[in-house]
Amino acid sequence: MQRCLFQLLVFILLSFISAAQVSVLTQHNNTYRTGWSDKETLLNHSNVLPSKFGLAATLAVDNQVYAQPLVAANITIGIFRGNVLFVATVNNTVYAFNADDLSQPAPLWQINLNPSGHRAPDVFDLQDAAYGKPCGGNYRDFSGKMGLVGTPVIDSVSGTLYVVIKTIDANGKFYSYLNALNIYTGLHKAGSPQLISAQVNGSGDGNVNGVIQYDAKYANQRPGLLLYNNIIYLATASHCDWGPYHGWVMGYDAETLQLQYTYNATPNGWAAGIWMAGQGISVGDDGNLYLVTGNGTTGADNTNFTGGRSESLIKLSPQLKMLDWFTPANYDYLDQLDLDYGSDGVLMIPNSSLTISGSKEGISYVVDYNNMGRLTTGNTQVKDTLEFNPGRQGNVHVHGSPVYAKFTTGEFVYAWAETFKIRQFQFNRSTGTFANDFKQGQRNLENGMPGAMLSVSSNLADTSSAIVWGCFPSSGNANNQVRPGTIAAYRANDVSAGELWNSDMDTQNAVGSFAKFAPPTIANGKVFVPAFSNSIKVYGLSCNDKNLSVIYGNGTGLKAEYFTNTTGTDFPATATVTKLDKNINFNWGNDSPAAAVSNDHFKVRWTGTLRPLTTDTYTFYATASDGVRLWINNTEIINQWSDNIIQTHTATVSLQKNTDYDIRLEYYSNINPAFCALQWSAAGICRQIISTSQLFAPAATCIGNGTGLKAEYFSNTAVAADFPAIATLTQTEPAINFNWSGGSPNAIISNNLFKARFTGNIKTTDAGTYTFYVTADDGIRLWVNNQLLVDKWIDQGATEYQATVHLAACTAYPIRIEYYQNQGDAVCKLEWSGPVTDRHVVPSAQLFIPDEVKTSQPFAIYPNPANDLITIATKNNFTQGDLVLIYNMLGQKLSETSSGLAGINKINIAVAKLAAGVYVATIVSNGTRLSVKFIHK
Numbered sequence: 001m002q003r004c005l006f007q008l009l010v011f012i013l014l015s016f017i018s019a020a021q022v023s024v025l026t027q028h029n030n031t032y033r034t035g036w037s038d039k040e041t042l043l044n045h046s047n048v049l050p051s052k053f054g055l056a057a058t059l060a061v062d063n064q065v066y067a068q069p070l071v072a073a074n075i076t077i078g079i080f081r082g083n084v085l086f087v088a089t090v091n092n093t094v095y096a097f098n099a100d101d102l103s104q105p106a107p108l109w110q111i112n113l114n115p116s117g118h119r120a121p122d123v124f125d126l127q128d129a130a131y132g133k134p135c136g137g138n139y140r141d142f143s144g145k146m147g148l149v150g151t152p153v154i155d156s157v158s159g160t161l162y163v164v165i166k167t168i169d170a171n172g173k174f175y176s177y178l179n180a181l182n183i184y185t186g187l188h189k190a191g192s193p194q195l196i197s198a199q200v201n202g203s204g205d206g207n208v209n210g211v212i213q214y215d216a217k218y219a220n221q222r223p224g225l226l227l228y229n230n231i232i233y234l235a236t237a238s239h240c241d242w243g244p245y246h247g248w249v250m251g252y253d254a255e256t257l258q259l260q261y262t263y264n265a266t267p268n269g270w271a272a273g274i275w276m277a278g279q280g281i282s283v284g285d286d287g288n289l290y291l292v293t294g295n296g297t298t299g300a301d302n303t304n305f306t307g308g309r310s311e312s313l314i315k316l317s318p319q320l321k322m323l324d325w326f327t328p329a330n331y332d333y334l335d336q337l338d339l340d341y342g343s344d345g346v347l348m349i350p351n352s353s354l355t356i357s358g359s360k361e362g363i364s365y366v367v368d369y370n371n372m373g374r375l376t377t378g379n380t381q382v383k384d385t386l387e388f389n390p391g392r393q394g395n396v397h398v399h400g401s402p403v404y405a406k407f408t409t410g411e412f413v414y415a416w417a418e419t420f421k422i423r424q425f426q427f428n429r430s431t432g433t434f435a436n437d438f439k440q441g442q443r444n445l446e447n448g449m450p451g452a453m454l455s456v457s458s459n460l461a462d463t464s465s466a467i468v469w470g471c472f473p474s475s476g477n478a479n480n481q482v483r484p485g486t487i488a489a490y491r492a493n494d495v496s497a498g499e500l501w502n503s504d505m506d507t508q509n510a511v512g513s514f515a516k517f518a519p520p521t522i523a524n525g526k527v528f529v530p531a532f533s534n535s536i537k538v539y540g541l542s543c544n545d546k547n548l549s550v551i552y553g554n555g556t557g558l559k560a561e562y563f564t565n566t567t568g569t570d571f572p573a574t575a576t577v578t579k580l581d582k583n584i585n586f587n588w589g590n591d592s593p594a595a596a597v598s599n600d601h602f603k604v605r606w607t608g609t610l611r612p613l614t615t616d617t618y619t620f621y622a623t624a625s626d627g628v629r630l631w632i633n634n635t636e637i638i639n640q641w642s643d644n645i646i647q648t649h650t651a652t653v654s655l656q657k658n659t660d661y662d663i664r665l666e667y668y669s670n671i672n673p674a675f676c677a678l679q680w681s682a683a684g685i686c687r688q689i690i691s692t693s694q695l696f697a698p699a700a701t702c703i704g705n706g707t708g709l710k711a712e713y714f715s716n717t718a719v720a721a722d723f724p725a726i727a728t729l730t731q732t733e734p735a736i737n738f739n740w741s742g743g744s745p746n747a748i749i750s751n752n753l754f755k756a757r758f759t760g761n762i763k764t765t766d767a768g769t770y771t772f773y774v775t776a777d778d779g780i781r782l783w784v785n786n787q788l789l790v791d792k793w794i795d796q797g798a799t800e801y802q803a804t805v806h807l808a809a810c811t812a813y814p815i816r817i818e819y820y821q822n823q824g825d826a827v828c829k830l831e832w833s834g835p836v837t838d839r840h841v842v843p844s845a846q847l848f849i850p851d852e853v854k855t856s857q858p859f860a861i862y863p864n865p866a867n868d869l870i871t872i873a874t875k876n877n878f879t880q881g882d883l884v885l886i887y888n889m890l891g892q893k894l895s896e897t898s899s900g901l902a903g904i905n906k907i908n909i910a911v912a913k914l915a916a917g918v919y920v921a922t923i924v925s926n927g928t929r930l931s932v933k934f935i936h937k
Contacts, residue, residue, distance in 0.1 A: 021073035021074050021083060021524055023072050023156060024069075024070055024521050025072065026226070027068050027153070028068070028345075028401065028455070028519060029455075031228060031282060031283035032349075033345055033346065033347055033348065034347065034348075034404040034456075035401070035455045035456055036404060036455075036457075036458070037456070037458075037522045037523060038457075038460055040458060040525070042525030042541065043457060043465065044459070044464055044465035045465070045467070045491060048467060049501055050505045052541060053489075053540070053541055053542065054508065054509045054542050055503070055539055056102045056526065056542070057103070057105075057688070057689075058689055059105065059107075060535055061089050061536065061587055062589040062591050063120075063144070063534055064145070064513075064515065064532040065090075065518060065534075065535075066150075066517065067088040067148065067150060067530070068521055069085055069086065069087050069521045070085070071521060072154055072183060075184065077108045083523070083524055084096050084098070084183070085099040085528060086183070087536055088148045088151075088163055089148060090120060090145040090147050090149060091112070091145050092112060092113045092120045092147035092166075093110060093113070093148070094110065094111055094152070094163060094186065095107040095587075096108040097536075099523070100524075102540070103686065105689065106587075106623055106648075107587070109185060110587070110673065111186040112589055113148070113163070114167055115167065117170060118169050120145045120148070120165070120166070120167060121168040121174065122146065123143070128243060131244075133242070134241075134242035134243075135240040138792070138794060139239060139240045139242070140480035143481070147167060148165045149166070149278075150164055150221045150224050150278070150280075151278065153225040153226065153280075154183060154227075155254060159182060160180050160181065160189060162181075162225055162227065162232050162254070163225070164176060164177065164178055164221045164225065165193075166216060166221065173217075175216050176214075177193035177195055177196060178193065178234070178257055179193045180257060194257035194258075196216065196234070197214060198213075198248065198259060198262045199212060199213045199262075202267025202268045203268045204246060204266050204268050205244040205271075206245075212246065214248055215243075218243040218245040220237045221235070222236070223236075223275060223279060223280050224279060226280045228318065231251045231252065232253075232257075233249060233250070233251050234249070234252075235248065235249045235250075235274040235281060236273070236275075237273025237294060241271060241295070244270065246264050246265060246267070246270065247264070247265035247272040247274040247310075249263040249291070249320055250262050250263075251318075251319075261319050265293050266296055266297045267308075268308060269297025269308030269310075270296055271296025272298075272309065273293065273294045273295075274291055274294070275294065277343060277399040277517045278517035279345025279346075280345065281346075283348070284369055285348075286353070286369065288315050288323060289315070289320075290355055291346060292313050292314065292345065292357045293311065293314060293341065294310065294311070294340050295340040297310055300375055309327070310331075311334055311335055312326060312331075312341060313357050313367055313372065315369055324369070326367045326373055326382075327374065327375040328341060328359070329375065329376065329377055329378055334361060338360065344357060344358050344364075344399055344400070344402070347401060349404060354366055355367050355368075355369055356402050358386075358398035358402070358415075360396070360397040361396065361397075362388055362392060362396035362420075363386070363387055363388070364385065364388060366382065366385065367381070367383065368381075368383055384433040384434050386402070386413065388423050389417035389418065394419070395418040395449055396417055396418055396419060397418050399417075399450035399451050399453075399516075399517065400416055400453040400454050400517075401415070401454075402414060402415040403454045403456050405456040406461060407458065407493060408463055409493050410427070413425050415454065416441075416454060416470055418445065418447075418449050418451040419448065419451075421441045421444050422443075422452065422454075423440045423441075424439040424440070424468075424495045426438075439495050441490060441499075442498055446473070447477070448473065448477025448479065450516050451472065452471060453471045454469065455468075455519045455521065456468050456469070457469065458492065466492035467500065468490040468491075469488070471486070471514065471515070471519065471520055471529060472485070472486055473485060473516075479516070481800045482513045483513070484510075484511070485512065485514025485531065486502055486511060487503045487520060487527070487539070489501045507693065508691060509539070512535060513532035513533040515532050518530040525540055526538055527540065544686055548684045549614075550613045550614065552693040553696070555611065555692055556580065556696070557608075557695050557697055558663070558697055559580065559608055559697045559835060559836050560604060560605070561577075561578050561768075562577040562578070562604050563575055563603040563605075564576040564596060564601075566603050571603055571605060571666070575605075575768070577593075577596055577769050578767060578835040579768055579769040580833060580834065580838060582838075583692050584665060584676060584689075585678070586674070586676050587673075587674075588675070589675075590674075593674070594769075600674075601669070601671075603668045603669075604666070607663070607664050607697075609661060609695075610662075610690070610694060610695060610696075611660050611661075612659065612682075613657065614682055614684070615656050616682040616683050616685075617654045617683075618652065618653055618682045619680065619681050619682070620637065620651050620679070621650050621680065621681070621687060622638050622665065622676075622678055623646060623648040623675070623676070623677045624675060624676045625644060625669065625673060626642070626643050626667075626668055626672055627640060627641040627643070627644075628641070628665065628676065629641055629665070629666045630666075631663065632655075633653075633661045634662055637653060643670045643672070644672075645672060646675050660696065663695075678690055697837075699836070700766060700834075701809055702764065702765045702809065702810035703765065703845060703846075704763045704847075704848070705845060706763065706846055707732060708734035708760075708847050709732070709733055709758040709815070709847050709849065710730065710759050711730065712756065712757045712759075713729040713730075713746065713749045715744075715749045715750045717753060717754060718753060719778075723869075723910070725897060725900070726900050726908075727757075728748060729746050729748055734844035735830075735847070736842065737841045738826070738827065738828045738829065739826075739827050740821075740827070742826070752821060752823050752824075753822065753823075755820045755821075756820075757818050757819075758815075758816065758817040758819075759814075759817075760814075760847055760849045761812040761813060761848040762784065762812070762815040762842065762848075763810070763811065763846045763848060764807045764808065764809060764813070765809070765810070765846070766834060766835040766836055768809075769804055770804070770832055770833070771803070771832060771834075772784060772803050772805070772831070772832050773829075773830070773831040773839065774790050774828075774831075775799065776799065776819060776827060776829070777796060777826060778826075779793040779818075779819065779820040779822075780792050780801065781817070781818040782801075782816075782830075783815065783816040783867075784813055785813040785814060786867050786937070789803035790802075814863060815847075829841070850862070859923055860872075860932070864935060866934060866937065867912070868910065868912035869908055869911065869912070870908070871906055871908050871909075872907050872921060872923070873905060873906040874905050877903055877904060878903070878905070878907070879902055879925065880902045881898075882901050882923065882926075883898050883925075884896070884922070885923075885924065886909065886919055887919065887920045889918055894914070894919070895909070911936050916937055917935070917936060919935075919936060920933055
């Protein structure tokens, strides 16, 4: 109690000394989890407008950001004194950035928390001899690494940042660690890191001799951390209900990092994961802890707490003793339809005993924690319900936890469910319920997950400053794929009045890739938005002169050549990886820039042209660890080719608008954490990263004259069946970019249960790294150069997959796409990006149907060598009675095709089941027997 009183007095004192500076030290701002920043004095309805507000900075980090960024006000790091932004990535890296001067791209400090010999695990590490892989091998809730996921928490009194990481060692063993970092230095405090370990007695899933051990392999530490009464509370769920897992809560002493308390939601059952879409455990005015559990073991027994309490709102004492709970009366229905409780956290209405928590049914329950009622027929104990999506099934989930704010016009709760609009409900404190009428926004999110992540800002109760901020996927379903993101601002007093501003109004404000379950952080006139594009986007009042006559270009970035394991001044003749980089703003830390490039001793060369925004003298800022050189219009203006910590080097150049200048930047990393960023400034243009729009890669070398791919469509073909020998329809498709919706490619093709095969050659433009993107509903397989890159032969909604390969310049490679449609919508799309081209649908000019019969012989076989399929083509059509036979080199007949040949000039034959070797294909036609050898790889 004395420590808490001391913390409160220090907080009051600091607030008095600098009232304008605001800290956000925990997920969703406070332990009520309101998401409300109520001392925002700078942002309001009059300046959060397209003419005044926009992207102020992009802070580069080493990987995706799932955790909400935090802000600590008025702290000292080295010679800096001010507000500091703390960011954590799934690569187990934590950063401290200058949150006041956004022109500074380098962090004040950064630390990678992987112990020696450990690394952050990724989705491919999740496998087990007994339990296989999550989601049957199709687990895509994470798109890559997943080390540090839950939002950290900061103790401003002791100057400590607490964070949990997950690691894997060289032997494939998983670990979880609680870390306590000094916020001024980034260094570990005494006792840090602490290996997370716990056990409870029980007969539940995975027990050994009546004891259940916490297992970091199966646990997903998704919820934000809670700091309360000098205890750090962490909670875990699972990865796609994989393996023997349970919902765990553990309490560690904040000073010693020793385990004090443990709670397991299903000691005699299974599951009941605690993930809450990333929200932290909440604390009520009664001093107890509140959380929600997902699907798993639940029973109608209202007395036995230890049996299992899934699908429930749980009240725990600070010592993690179960005190009470609420389970929806239809919990079994919710469980069976995967509409389970626990898809968001618990919002506490301040200064009341009311809680709000929801389910994937699109409904949130208003429950009084003094009368939780446990399991009651008809949910008669529920005070009220808030319906955020009336659909009840499908993509209607409430994932972005509701947020709360109080203004002169009343108290309000907001949420934005999937596939719907933001809704605003007014709270009646006298009745403890919400008004029947509500307000809702005009924007309807596309069908898919996870809805919007919300935060609220205002200057106390002033409605003219009250803004609801929502981050959501700009398009598509972001649950199992990375999608572009948008942030929008609404008047918090009336969300139906339309958007004040959104990031899509100007391409210069783009969010990048949406970070699911991570709400924006608003503090001191800035909005910090985490992104899966390895960055934090910072929005604020524009420092550029809006009166400048600026026309942005349509650039897509620079050509980037990466060279591995190279020292000295010279660059090797051939790059290890060549790709398009949208700009130069990278913090690789201790990692490498690409899979084929070394962590240390690598070089990078960026080339292309630069287009100034105005006619003026520009200052260029090259901020880098180790060596950097910069040329503008073939004149070297910066040369700092030596080992260094991160430093900024500057030079000035006079440039003309509407003129393109050659640009080249060379960089090397020795053994320091790797960092490189290129900025500019001019009169009326603040120091900023040079935007993608003003950077142009060299022109593509080889532009083809192709006409498309051969398309074969097969009607009424069962999913599990092989492709038929003869297509229902064969034609040329100029590009693979189809959304047939509920229809089919042609009237003669069935709407459901059809297959398609697209074959031919794809011609590259330049040597380097190509990324292929396929989007499909349902199954898709992609081969390039006879290499299977994507194999997702499953029923699914429209889902994107990508694969990266290195290809030579101006070369035609075999390509094959196989697709099936089961039921419902039908989508099939092929895109690529290359060394000098941004992502786009592969154009017909780069797609070719080979000259299939290149011989004077009566028939030909291709491809030869073959993988899974050969095509036998004749100069003339097959006739009735013709045979096609396949023999091995011992003369043994392996297959015979006779029916359905008449009137066609080619036939496809599956050879995938043949062993590698040489075979003979024979045609018997009109008494003539002709044979050709072919090779099966």
